[in-house]
Amino acid sequence: MSNAWQQEVLAEIKAGGRISDGDIVRQVRRAVLAQRLPPGTRLPEVTLGEVFGVSRSVVRKALTRLASEYVVDQRPNQVARVRSPDVDETRQTFAARRLVEGELAALTAGTLPSTVLLQIEDRADRERQAFLANDEPSRIEHSLAIHHLLAEHSPNRVLGTMLTDLILRTSIVIALYKRQGLGSCYLEGDHHRLLEHLRSGDAAASRNDIEHHLDSLMGLLDLGPRDSRIDLKSILGGEG
Amino acid sequence: MSNAWQQEVLAEIKAGGRISDGDIVRQVRRAVLAQRLPPGTRLPEVTLGEVFGVSRSVVRKALTRLASEYVVDQRPNQVARVRSPDVDETRQTFAARRLVEGELAALTAGTLPSTVLLQIEDRADRERQAFLANDEPSRIEHSLAIHHLLAEHSPNRVLGTMLTDLILRTSIVIALYKRQGLGSCYLEGDHHRLLEHLRSGDAAASRNDIEHHLDSLMGLLDLGPRDSRIDLKSILGGEG
DNA sequence: GCCACCACTGGTGTATACATATGATGCGCC
DNA sequence: GGCGCATCATATGTATACACCAGTGGTGGC
Numbered sequence: 001m002s003n004a005w006q007q008e009v010l011a012e013i014k015a016g017g018r019i020s021d022g023d024i025v026r027q028v029r030r031a032v033l034a035q036r037l038p039p040g041t042r043l044p045e046v047t048l049g050e051v052f053g054v055s056r057s058v059v060r061k062a063l064t065r066l067a068s069e070y071v072v073d074q075r076p077n078q079v080a081r082v083r084s085p086d087v088d089e090t091r092q093t094f095a096a097r098r099l100v101e102g103e104l105a106a107l108t109a110g111t112l113p114s115t116v117l118l119q120i121e122d123r124a125d126r127e128r129q130a131f132l133a134n135d136e137p138s139r140i141e142h143s144l145a146i147h148h149l150l151a152e153h154s155p156n157r158v159l160g161t162m163l164t165d166l167i168l169r170t171s172i173v174i175a176l177y178k179r180q181g182l183g184s185c186y187l188e189g190d191h192h193r194l195l196e197h198l199r200s201g202d203a204a205a206s207r208n209d210i211e212h213h214l215d216s217l218m219g220l221l222d223l224g225p226r227d228s229r230i231d232l233k234s235i236l237g238g239e240g
Numbered sequence: 241m242s243n244a245w246q247q248e249v250l251a252e253i254k255a256g257g258r259i260s261d262g263d264i265v266r267q268v269r270r271a272v273l274a275q276r277l278p279p280g281t282r283l284p285e286v287t288l289g290e291v292f293g294v295s296r297s298v299v300r301k302a303l304t305r306l307a308s309e310y311v312v313d314q315r316p317n318q319v320a321r322v323r324s325p326d327v328d329e330t331r332q333t334f335a336a337r338r339l340v341e342g343e344l345a346a347l348t349a350g351t352l353p354s355t356v357l358l359q360i361e362d363r364a365d366r367e368r369q370a371f372l373a374n375d376e377p378s379r380i381e382h383s384l385a386i387h388h389l390l391a392e393h394s395p396n397r398v399l400g401t402m403l404t405d406l407i408l409r410t411s412i413v414i415a416l417y418k419r420q421g422l423g424s425c426y427l428e429g430d431h432h433r434l435l436e437h438l439r440s441g442d443a444a445a446s447r448n449d450i451e452h453h454l455d456s457l458m459g460l461l462d463l464g465p466r467d468s469r470i471d472l473k474s475i476l477g478g479e480g
Numbered sequence: 481g482c483c484a485c486c487a488c489t490g491g492t493g494t495a496t497a498c499a500t501a502t503g504a505t506g507c508g509c510c
Numbered sequence: 511g512g513c514g515c516a517t518c519a520t521a522t523g524t525a526t527a528c529a530c531c532a533g534t535g536g537t538g539g540c
Contacts, residue, residue: 020523044491055525056492061304068308077492077531092398099343099399158332158409159339162402169398260493284521295495296522317501317522486537493530500523510513 019052024062025069027052029168032071032082034137035175039084043072070169083172087223090173097166098214101147102207104154104163105194110201116153117199120146124191131186139186144171146191150198170217177221185220187213259292264302265309267292269408272311272322274377275415279324283312310409323412327463330413337406338454341387342447344394344403345434350441356393357439360386364431371426379426384411386431390438410457417461425460427453 031037043063045056052059067074073083085093112120127142144167151163174185194209271277283303285296292299307314313323325333352360367382384407391403414425430453437445 046491057524057526060492061300064301064304065308068305078533079491089398092396095396096398096402099339103339156332156335158329158336162336286521297494297496300522318503319521481540483540484538486535488534488536489532490534491530491532494528496525496527498523498525500521502521503519505516505518507516508514510511 019054019058021058021061021065024048024052024054024059025065028062028066029069029071033168033171033175037082039082039176041082043080043082045080069165071172085169085173085176087177090177090221090223091218093166093169093173094214094218097163097170098211100159100163100166101150101214102210104150104156104159105198105206105210106203107156107159108150108154109198109203109206111155112153112198116149117195120149120191120195120198123149124195127186127191128188131184131188134183136184139184140171143186143191170214174217174221177223179220179222182220185217187216190216259294259298261298261301261305264288264292264294264299265305268302268306269309269311273408273411273415277322279322279416281322283320283322285320309405311412325409325413325416327417330417330461330463331458333406333409333413334454334458337403337410338451340399340403340406341390341454342450344390344396344399345438345446345450346443347396347399348390348394349438349443349446351395352393352438356389357435360389360431360435360438363389364435367426367431368428371424371428374423376424379424380411383426383431410454414457414461417463419460419462422460425457427456430456 028037028043037043045059045063048059048062049056063072063074063080066072067080070083070085072080074080123142123145127139127146130136130139130142147167148164151160151167154160154163178185190209190213194206194213197205197209268277268283277283285299285303288299288302289296303312303314303320306312307320310323310325312320314320363382363385367379367386370376370379370382387407388404391400391407394400394403418425430449434446434449434453437449
């Protein structure tokens, strides 16, 4: 487990009060998304417990939840490891999100209160600014916020929750398979265009915006035969 | 907790060897589906542990998993209870399953090996027989098996897993909201028709079959204003 | 020199004890 | 008689101890 990450976690812990399993889940999620915990990283219960200052009971619950989110791999009698989805799963995850988020956009078009629309607009503006300032972490944060707003305020809570999960999973594989040398996954105008169609209530156009957006996003990934090399590395390298 | 159920569980335990959290998950799922554990039923950890002959550690893990499947409601410092989805969630769950299973049927059409097609055909035949014999539990088992086969053998494993979850959730609400006095939710011919379209590779027709099937199924439910009475009952009655 | 076996270490699986929160009950006061 | 508060029973939250399992390295036999 990375030491830098450990330091950061400790800092956050000092600030807050007691640590619950939910906190651990959030922290690990964030670290995996930011690739501070690369795929294959071992996550022993005792070590995590020491890092967070809690006992194995709490850690176990957190790991179980992370496993149900497909963030870590938990096998009987073996240490939990950060999951490493292969290219097939990546394509399938994108296809699933395309279906769910497209439908959700169509369902949601024309139903959002102006407060939410303004939140989305604000995020889209700040995403563009972050992109221009070359601040990729901030850009990602704002981009994710837009999609999460759509998930949270959709009229179908069941599909909304499913989308929340899929956003996480796609974010992980984007971080994993982003084409080398590509500074940002920003798609100029996509979010603003979607916003206008959501505002005007054009369901078909909104669905189309989402589908096109996700297709473009997946197009920025490197899903070629390189995957065999990755699998090999994770098998041979171990610690990554 | 129902005593009859306790007896049945004990019987199954005697037969098998040791009990793991997965076994508990399966048993509780089954009991909820069969309404042997009605919504609102309290599921204290110690009691469950005594029933299954294991300690709270195992039970806790099982309950966490059941909560992530939306079968039970787990709130901090309170006993876990069997969840009771309201009519809104019921409609949304059906809408979600309609979307996912429709897409999956379209994706899967024409790709299934003949062994799987024969399994589906066998289940459809036996479902009809069970219906004619008025054996509703068997009919439900075969019906579920068909949809699970579709989920398991679809080319998209991510969507397939999502469908597996949605089948469970819709089954629960079907048991909950089935119109009183309705003996069976059998829809004559639906599964055989779907089978033929899957076999011939007609994606559009397969999707249409699924969507029509689920619409008809939801039509058999009683989702009227009666729900207010149900909520009232569960609030006032407590033990249900 | 190579293969099989064995002990060891690191880690999870499970049970249990203690701390703490929550809902119910019954008493006393108003 | 009704309302509020103390008290208790019940159940969960957390930590910890012990048993078991898996991978690993070394060692002895062949």
